Amino acid sequence: MLRTVPFLTVALFLCASSVLLAQNKERQKFTIKGEIVGMQGNVLQAKASDGAQWLLKVEVKPEDMQLSGTAEKGWLAPGMFVSFTGKFDGRGNSQEPIAEVTVFTPREGTPLGVTEEASLGGVGNLFGGDGGEEGSKPRKKAADEISTYSVNGRVSGVSRDGKLNVVAGGTRLTIELADETEVKVVVSDPRLIRPGDKFEADGWYYQKGQGIVSGKFMVEAQPFTAPEDPKQARIRAREEAERGRRGGDAPKDEGRPAAEGEGGAKPEAG
Structure with missing residues (x-):
């Protein structure tokens, strides 16, 4: 959950009232660059690059964000x-780990499915399946024939070993990610x-x-990190608690007493 500054609870009223109270003023256009300080709903508290503080109500179409x-x-x-793009055989088996994945927001006209990079036709099902378009059914692939395909799909699951299950049109795929897979994020999700986060707005x-x-x-956006594994979180909590107990049992003449808040306690959740 996003941390917000206290007065953002009234931000919606401020943005609405600014229009009502200033009807006799001329509307001014702006282009602002800066850093987001807090957010509640569709209202941002921001610090512009010149140091000015702004409350900004976001009213944009998805295609404009x-x-x-x-x-x-792991995110x-x-x-x-x-x-993503990958190599698959005629049975649909991935031939190598995927090195680059882009997370995106589908837009009108964005096809979800699988396309052979060498083909000149439209999008169809992988490996000779029904493409759903008249006259666009590609030939059946031999089982051992390896080709490169571009895939646009939706993640339907993540296995314990980190493999992704992806549904792309009428095709289901399971792919393995490389150790150093580059994950890019290009979305319209506020x-x-x-x-x-840094921003520019009109x-x-x-x-x-x-x-x-x-x-x-x-x-x-700042880099997105994988959520901590629950098992690792429990191990870390036990280790911190053990360090706290050892610190509490130390003789009084060995170092200063622990200050308030020390001793392995977790910070309060934001």
């Missing part, structure tokens, strides 16, 4: 749409915005410091 960044491969999760305002983002909204 882009959040881009990178992620650890990938069911429900995400992914794009839920992924976090304090500390919009308008009546009262400086309170504005509406109505044009392009570009966010440069």
